[in-house]
Amino acid sequence: MKGIRNRGVAFKLFLLLFAGSFLVFFLVLANNYEISRGIVLESVQANASLLTQSTSNRIGMVLSTVETVVQSMSGLLERFSLEPDDLPRLVQGVVTDHPNLFGSAVALEPHAFAGTPDCFAPYAYRGSDGVHTMFLDCDTYHHPETDWYQIPKHLEQPVWSEPYFDEGGGDTLMATYSVPFHRTDQGQRRFAGIVTADIALDWLQDVVSSIRVEETGYGFLLSGNGTLITHPRRDLVMNETLFGVAEMLGDTRIRTVGRAMVRGESGFVRWKSIVTEEEGWLAFAPLGFGGWSLGVFLPEEELMEGASRLTRNVLFLGAGGFLALLGIVYLAAHSTTKPLRALARSTMDIAAGNLDAPLPRVRSGDEIGRLTRAFEHMTRALKEHIRRLTETTRAKERIESELHIARDIQMGILPKLFPPFPDEPQFDIHAVIVPAREVGGDFYDFYRVDADRICFAIGDVSGKGVPASLFMAVAKTLIKAVAAGGAGPAETLRRVNDELAVENESCMFVTVFLGMIDLRTGRVEYANGGHNPPLVLPRHGTISVPPRVAGALLGAMEGLRFETGSIALKPGDTLFLFTDGVTEAQNERLELFTDARLKSALTAVREKPLREKTARILDEVRAFAGAAEQADDITLLALTYYGEEGRDRESSPADAAPLPSERREHGRN
Amino acid sequence: MRLFISLLPVFLFLWAGTVHAQEESPVTVSFLPQWAPQAQFAGYYTAYEKGFYAREGLDVTLSTGGPKHPSDRSLLAGESQFATLWLSRGIQLRSEGHDIVNIAQMIQRSALMLVAKKASGIRTPADLNGRKVSLWGPLFQIQPNAFFRRRGISVQVAPQSSTINLLLKDGVHAASAMWYNEYHTLLNSGLNPDELTTFFFHEYGLNFPEDGIYTTEKMLYEHPLLCRAFVRASLEGWRYAFAHREESLDIVLAYMKRAHIPASRVHQSWMLSRILELMAPDGNFDALGRLSQEDFERVTSVMTEEGLIRRAPEYSVFHRSFCERD
Numbered sequence: 001m002k003g004i005r006n007r008g009v010a011f012k013l014f015l016l017l018f019a020g021s022f023l024v025f026f027l028v029l030a031n032n033y034e035i036s037r038g039i040v041l042e043s044v045q046a047n048a049s050l051l052t053q054s055t056s057n058r059i060g061m062v063l064s065t066v067e068t069v070v071q072s073m074s075g076l077l078e079r080f081s082l083e084p085d086d087l088p089r090l091v092q093g094v095v096t097d098h099p100n101l102f103g104s105a106v107a108l109e110p111h112a113f114a115g116t117p118d119c120f121a122p123y124a125y126r127g128s129d130g131v132h133t134m135f136l137d138c139d140t141y142h143h144p145e146t147d148w149y150q151i152p153k154h155l156e157q158p159v160w161s162e163p164y165f166d167e168g169g170g171d172t173l174m175a176t177y178s179v180p181f182h183r184t185d186q187g188q189r190r191f192a193g194i195v196t197a198d199i200a201l202d203w204l205q206d207v208v209s210s211i212r213v214e215e216t217g218y219g220f221l222l223s224g225n226g227t228l229i230t231h232p233r234r235d236l237v238m239n240e241t242l243f244g245v246a247e248m249l250g251d252t253r254i255r256t257v258g259r260a261m262v263r264g265e266s267g268f269v270r271w272k273s274i275v276t277e278e279e280g281w282l283a284f285a286p287l288g289f290g291g292w293s294l295g296v297f298l299p300e301e302e303l304m305e306g307a308s309r310l311t312r313n314v315l316f317l318g319a320g321g322f323l324a325l326l327g328i329v330y331l332a333a334h335s336t337t338k339p340l341r342a343l344a345r346s347t348m349d350i351a352a353g354n355l356d357a358p359l360p361r362v363r364s365g366d367e368i369g370r371l372t373r374a375f376e377h378m379t380r381a382l383k384e385h386i387r388r389l390t391e392t393t394r395a396k397e398r399i400e401s402e403l404h405i406a407r408d409i410q411m412g413i414l415p416k417l418f419p420p421f422p423d424e425p426q427f428d429i430h431a432v433i434v435p436a437r438e439v440g441g442d443f444y445d446f447y448r449v450d451a452d453r454i455c456f457a458i459g460d461v462s463g464k465g466v467p468a469s470l471f472m473a474v475a476k477t478l479i480k481a482v483a484a485g486g487a488g489p490a491e492t493l494r495r496v497n498d499e500l501a502v503e504n505e506s507c508m509f510v511t512v513f514l515g516m517i518d519l520r521t522g523r524v525e526y527a528n529g530g531h532n533p534p535l536v537l538p539r540h541g542t543i544s545v546p547p548r549v550a551g552a553l554l555g556a557m558e559g560l561r562f563e564t565g566s567i568a569l570k571p572g573d574t575l576f577l578f579t580d581g582v583t584e585a586q587n588e589r590l591e592l593f594t595d596a597r598l599k600s601a602l603t604a605v606r607e608k609p610l611r612e613k614t615a616r617i618l619d620e621v622r623a624f625a626g627a628a629e630q631a632d633d634i635t636l637l638a639l640t641y642y643g644e645e646g647r648d649r650e651s652s653p654a655d656a657a658p659l660p661s662e663r664r665e666h667g668r669n
Numbered sequence: 670m671r672l673f674i675s676l677l678p679v680f681l682f683l684w685a686g687t688v689h690a691q692e693e694s695p696v697t698v699s700f701l702p703q704w705a706p707q708a709q710f711a712g713y714y715t716a717y718e719k720g721f722y723a724r725e726g727l728d729v730t731l732s733t734g735g736p737k738h739p740s741d742r743s744l745l746a747g748e749s750q751f752a753t754l755w756l757s758r759g760i761q762l763r764s765e766g767h768d769i770v771n772i773a774q775m776i777q778r779s780a781l782m783l784v785a786k787k788a789s790g791i792r793t794p795a796d797l798n799g800r801k802v803s804l805w806g807p808l809f810q811i812q813p814n815a816f817f818r819r820r821g822i823s824v825q826v827a828p829q830s831s832t833i834n835l836l837l838k839d840g841v842h843a844a845s846a847m848w849y850n851e852y853h854t855l856l857n858s859g860l861n862p863d864e865l866t867t868f869f870f871h872e873y874g875l876n877f878p879e880d881g882i883y884t885t886e887k888m889l890y891e892h893p894l895l896c897r898a899f900v901r902a903s904l905e906g907w908r909y910a911f912a913h914r915e916e917s918l919d920i921v922l923a924y925m926k927r928a929h930i931p932a933s934r935v936h937q938s939w940m941l942s943r944i945l946e947l948m949a950p951d952g953n954f955d956a957l958g959r960l961s962q963e964d965f966e967r968v969t970s971v972m973t974e975e976g977l978i979r980r981a982p983e984y985s986v987f988h989r990s991f992c993e994r995d
Contacts, residue, residue, distance in 0.1 A: 140737060145828040147835060154801065154827065154840035162834055165929060225837055225858040227931075243857040244935040259859045 009340065010333035017329045025318050032314050036307040044303050045268050048283030051211065052294050055219065056287050058207050062100060062199070063160075063289045066177050069098055070197045071158065074179040077106065077195060081183070084108065084120055091124035092133045094197070102126050102166075102174060102200050105136065107143045108193040109153070113185055119143070125198070149194050152178040156191075160290025163201055163229050163238065173201040173229070173238065175290065205230040205237075208294070214302035216276050224291030226262050232275050245274060257282060261293035273297050339368045347375060355379050355386070403466070407435070410469045413476060414443060418611070421454065426519045426644065429456060430610050431637040432618055434581075434630070441468030441510075442579045442633035443476045447484070452519050455483045458577040458637050459512040460531065462553075471508045475500060475554065479514065489514045489527035490562035493554060497529065497562075500555035509555035513577055515639075522569040522641040527562045529554045532580055535599065537606060539572025543599050546575075571643030574613065576602060581632035585621045588628045593621055610640050695728035696895060701749040703740040705733055706924035708940035709849065709880070710753070711917045712775075716906025718920045725898035733928055736831070744769060750888055751899055756878045756960070756968055757977075758808050763987055764978035768886035771988045773900045774960035775907070776879040778947045781812055783868040784836070784852060785843035791866050794873075798822045800842035803829035809845055812870040812877055815971050849943035853936055875971065878964050879947070889989060900991040904957050911945050911954050914938070960988040 004012070073094060076082070082090065091104045103125035110118050119138035124131055136143050143149050152159040161176040176198045183192040204221065208230040211219030221229040226241035236245060242261070246254035251272075260267055264286040271282035280300040286293050301308075342360040349357035359379070362372045411433075419428050431444045441461035449455045457479055461468040478499050482492045493514055500510070513534060515526035526546065530553030536544045549565035569575060578598070585593040601620040605613045614636045621634060702710040713731065716722055722729040732749065734740045740752035745767055753775070754762070762769050783802065785791035791800065794816070802824040804810050810826075817824060827841050833851040836844035837858055846852045848869065855865060870876065882900060889896050910917035918937055925932035948957060962984050969981035 142828075145830050147830050147832055150803075150827060150830070150835050151838045151840045154835070155838065159838065162832075165931075225834070225854075227858075239931045240933045240935065241857045241859070243859050244933050247857065247935045255859070262859045 010337045013333040014330055025322050033311040036310050040307045048296055052285040066197050070177050070179045070195055073195045074181040077181045088122040088133045091122050095124040095131045101197050103198040105196045112192050148176045148178045152180045162223050174198050213298050216299045217297050219296045222261050222293045226258050355383050427641045428610050429639045430614050432614050434634040436630045436633050441472050442635040443472045444637045453516050455516045457514040459510050460579045461510045475510045488564055489525050490564040493527045493529045493562045497554040497560050498558050501558040504555050509553045511553045525564050525566045527564050534577040537574040537602050569641035574640040577637040579635040581634035585625050587626050593624050614638050695726050697728040698750040699730040700751040701732045701734050701740045701743045702753045703734045705735045706928050708921050708937040711910045711921050711941050712907030714920045715910045715917045716902045721902040721905045725902045751884050753880045754883050763982040769883050770889050771881045773882040773958035774878050776947045778950045779871040779877045780848040780947055781870050782846050783843050784846045785866045787864050787866050789842045794820050801825045803827040803835050803841040803844040805829050805845050812875045849940040853939040877968050897991045
């Protein structure tokens, strides 16, 4: 099946037409055969009927003569009271006058009438030297017991006897026609005896065996008991009845037909030759004498020879035409699909990537032509598309590389050296930034403003990408410039806001939390430009938020007022700054990380070294977000004040800076 | 075939009353079955053709019986030393004073029957009342007459020829038939068994054993060993026929063809099977040839009732068994 499915269109077309036309051809042939057989069968049936009829007539002519003679004898005996002495002359005369009679008898019923002898039956028969008359011997041959006498007597009608071999022990087959006659005595009509005539049946056997139907057809005659009187199989004749043959062959069909024949029916049935075992038909009809029946076997094969020849002729003609048709179909299918195959080859090339592969030249406007043009169109469109795609890809690659550079730059402007102030054991600061895209809008910064103070800031520019990062760079630079000038946190933010708002045509803004820590006291002064308030993680006790101070996001409008707030960090306290990328981090179920989670995470890392704190918080946020895409930059900045005790009390050496040189310089000593 | 008609009269008394083995010249005896060749006598023809008689030192002349050569007449006239007769005929002859002896009773169960077409409305014995029934000769009328008398049936008897055509052509309503012969002829004339009503006399308390082998008292007295040899070879023939039916049929059909008798193998096959069944109704082919006293007495009493015999012969005188297999 799969094999055919994968074959070419020409093959399928060929196969389909082959199957279709074969079917049509077969049906036409079968129909032709059936019809011609039907015609032949009709004529066979008609001929068989004629044959049986004519044979019956030939036999009937002879037998009816016999019947007429015997019946007229009976009439004579009834009408004229012939004396027994007259009877020998009567039978002698009848046999002499009718050459087709073998013998004739008048048998009187014993004691039927007064004076009737006990046994009186004159019989004339034809011998080799003329007609002789004798009296049937009553001692050894008691005629009143014989079939030829008893049957017509009891039936009171003329009867043909079953055929028999003559008494002389010869092979002559005989039959006797017996007619009862009556006489009226004292006004009473009484049975008086039987008149008979015997005829030899050899001529009958000749008539029936002369029936020839083709080579192996034959005729046969059945007696009233079903005995085969004539048959081509000599061994059966007079030995078997048709029922015996049925029993011998174990064929119940023969018995059924035999029953119909002895019942005197006519018919035309399927039959198998008893001689040659050929199949055929049997036509049978009653002979009209003695309940005898004539059967004619008609051999099918020979009779159907004409029909078979016709069918063979049609078969050869048809097969020739069929083959020619197949050739034409094959050529047609092949030439029609030739451009299609060429197209298939070209398109295979195209599919393999060779868009410049030549397509077959189109001459026709049919489906294949249209398909070829469509392919042409498609390759052109494909080429154009690929060209554009190549350009776009190139542009995208350039932008990506630029963005990469931008990120490098951006990251470059953020201090990344930790610990940044190895000379200041009173505190440590650490920050991480994870941009949501290549270039983020978050930033952090810290730097020394004077001998005792360190300024630190965290900010979040509205928007993302390159514009945000540019704005961030400006804001960060401004903050650093202003703060370095000695301004306090509020003043710094005020001046930066004014500066940013002046020529902020893109309407970008930034939130900033800015703090300055006095390393001697741990006091932190701060101002907040609309940023998330930081969290204070004390060495002991609960997390708190520094007092709110007035302030708004920077860059939106000029002349904003900012307040400075202040908190005092005790040694061991940590100030934790973050952007909203932390608390608003989303997981796949769109849940936020929230302040609450942040606080609990912070509490959990209270005892950890500073760097681990930020790393753990970041891990926590990432674990929470899972596979969800990071929507915003995440920035953390943590600052721990150690006071005069310094960083020495911090436990693990593992929290040391990534740079061993720094550690060596500013480590535990 | 080695059938030949011995023109020599058989003077058996010339021999010493014994039959010796083959080295001596064979004793010529004549045997007449009661009817023309057919499977009814398959065992005898087989015994002859297979050389069983010759092996016993017997040169048997097998003659053809029938109405023209009645076996009883032949036996009584001394033309045949052995003949088959019906038991009833044997009893009749013996009671009439003829010194014949039954030396083997072959057919144990009566095959005689009455048969009618169901179409004539005959289903039970009573349906025969007032009907035309064809019957064979006196010997074949003993059972039917007893059957009718016992049931108070009166029928119009028509003489029946040797065929069954009178019934086939509806000349009579019922006819006598032998189960092994005419009954099958009816079937093979196109009548189906279910279209026939049958009355088997053996089913009506009238079981008359039929064919038996008979010889004369004189023969038996003078040549007991010869008689014994004849019976032994005959039984052997029957046993062989039982074991080799087709071969026996071939033999029988050959005899029939020679006698110009219509020979239907199918019919003879039926006959042989039935005859074998009737000879050994119990299927025991080792115990052939015995006449039971019970059967004997049934036949004599019916025959006495029917007035056919005045005095029944003695069983022990009538039947001398040679049937022990040795």
